[in-house]
Amino acid sequence: MNEKKKKRVVRALLYLFMIICIIVSFAPILWMSVSAFKPEGEILSYPPQWIPLHPTWSNFAYVLKNFNFARWTFNSVFAALMATIIVILIDSLAAFAFSKMKFRGSKTLYAIILSMLMVPIQVTIVPLYLMFADVNLLNTITALILPTTGNVTGVFILTNFFRSVPENLLDAAIVDGAGSFRIWWSIMLPLARPSISAVAIITFMSNWTNFLWPLISVSSDASRTLPVGIAQFFGGQSGVSGSAPQYGPAMAAALMATLPAIAIFLFLQRYFVKGVMMTGIKG
Amino acid sequence: MSLTKWNIVGQAKFVGLQNFIDLFRDTNFTRSLVNTLYFMFLTVPALVIGGLLIAMLVDQSLKGRVVTRTLVFMPYVIMSTVVGVIWLWILDARFGILNYYLSFLGIRPIAWLSSVNWAMPAVAIATIWWTIGFNMILFLAGLQDIPNELKEAARIDGASSWQVFWSITFPLLSPTMIVVVMLTLINTFQVFAQVYVMTGGGPAMATLTVVQYMYVQSFQYYRLGYGSAIAYVVFIFLIAFILLERKLLKRSGDLN
Structure with missing residues (x-):
């Protein structure tokens, strides 16, 4: 009897812990969403209201009218998509070469590429800036795409995967007259779909949330990305007039920037989890 | 480049190790280094232990574990600067909800972001909320790799849950633990966006971090040589973390 009682108490405590986790994780997101719909007079009401009395779209309208929000969103999405496509093409080709072809210096080259896993972007950012300044690419979307395409993690993950593809599968294809390019496109890429999805998600997300490099490399509003625009116009340190941030529009902007990511996450959760696990393995 | 004096216009001048x-x-640099280490002290233990506890929770066969896992991970997909903006609002000294709910516990309003003492904990809270789901997923993967038979066998031999954890789960989890600790160290050492949005390094440089100082020196004062020297220090720290990780992983691999 005692044992049973103890078990029940433990279970209750576990559920309590679970509820706390859920509330703490979700309340800030909910509060952001609620605040985004509050009119100007209501947002600073105290005590805080979880349900807006007079819900309104005015904050969204204000953001879209006064800031180049649509443009920032387009830049962010476009840069992240392009970077992802380029990374997948380059990384899968490189991984195919490293795993299935024998050529001079392949091991050395692979070792050099892997050692680049250890170099974080912060370290290379000053030289990178000068290089882009030299070729007049600062303030362009190219500047937002190019640096993230040197993605070593993807090469590593895909090389590991391709190594597990049995050789006789490739031999059969060669006998049937397929060239290397054909093998890469019609055998390797389809087989690696789960790994590629994970790499794609890692790449897309890291480009999508990238902050330091876009902050430095782009100063014109036309090529600004979402994270930078939000930081500069809704963050605490600048604000349009240098005054305290206007929370209503800030939350509307935050919500618009967040919803697509959360939607993608909910649909592709499996691949997110896989992507995270793979970043863990690389270390 | 770290060996030159260079302010974008004009030629780089070689200055040896002067930078x-x-x-x-x-x-200010020492200050930023100390601040960064303080930030790590506030976040790393919470992120690692908290991440492990939540992973163990959602590893149990409880109702709602999938929902919990999803929701705990969800903040991680939000952009760092948006995280900063959300928490600016939550932590607002006069109208923020956190101070409101703390008042029920008898805690007076805290000027989170404008107080020298509270600004760094405020940034730490936002960061923990943002990234703890990442660690949870890594731990969960580690936990699920541990064969259930081992735990069952120990339980049949009469081991309590506590004993099972300390003598089976924990040792077998050590490679995951090392990876998580190192990734957390590496990421928290490079903290920048949250600080940029929430405090701008203030008040009175209480939240100035190393990467931020590098940014300020390189791209606000355009002292590129000096900024590169800071980048080198960052690099050395990160390499040290990574080498330590390799060494520990190798050792734990030898043990198993």
Whole structure:
């Protein structure tokens, strides 16, 4: 009897812990969403209201009218998509070469590429800036795409995967007259779909949330990305007039920037989890 | 580049190790280093232990574990600067909800972001909320790799849950643990966006971090040589973390 009682108490405590986790994780997101719909007079009401009395779209309208929000969103999405496509093409080709072809210096080259896993972007950012300044690419979307395409993690993950593809599968294809390019496109890429999805998600997300490099490399509003625009116009340190941030529009902007990511996450959760696990393995 | 004096216009001038010498005499740099380490002290244990506890929770066969896992991970997909903006609002000294709910516990309103003492904990809270789901997923993967038979066998031999954890789960989890700790160290050492949005390094440089100082020196004062020297210090720290990780992983691999 005692044992049973103890078990029940433990279970209750576990559920309590679970509820706390859920509330703490979700309340800030909910509060952001609620605040985004509050009119100007209501947002600073105290005590805080979880349900807006007079819900309104005015904050969204204000953001879209006064800031180049649509443009920032387009830049962010476009840069992240392009970077992802380029990374997948380059990384899968490189991984195919490293795993299935024998050529001079392949091991050395692979070792050099892997050692680049250890170099974080912060370290290379000053030289990178000068290089882009030299070729007049600062303030362009190219500047937002190019640096993230040197993605070593993807090469590593895909090389590991391709190594597990049995050789006789490739031999059969060669006998049937397929060239290397054909093998890469019609055998390797389809087989690696789960790994590629994970790499794609890692790449897309890291480009999508990238902050330091876009902050430095782009100063014109036309090529600004979402994270930078939000930081500069809704963050605490600048604000349009240098005054305290206007929370209503800030939350509307935050919500618009967040919803697509959360939607993608909910649909592709499996691949997110896989992507995270793979970043863990690389270390 | 770290060996040159260079402010974008004009030629780089070779100055040998002067930048590094200046760096270690620069009290602002030392300050930023100490601040960063303080930030790590506030976040790393919480992120690692908290991440493990939540992973163990959602590893149990409880109702709602999938929902919990999803919701705990969800903040991680939000952009860092948006995280900063959300928490600016939550932590607002006069109208923020956190102070409101703390008042029920008898805690007076805290001027989170404008107080020298509370600004760094505020940034730490936002960061923990943002990234703890990442660690949870890594731990969960580690936990699920541990064969259930081992735990069952120990339980049949009469081991309590506590004993099972300390003598089976924990040792077998150590490679995951090392990876998680190192990734957390590496990421928290490079903290920048949250600080940029929430405090801008203030008040009175209480939240100035190393990467932020590098940004300020390189791209606000355009002292590129000096900024590169700071980048080198960052690099050395990160390499040290990574080498330590390799070594520990190798050792734990030998043990198993």
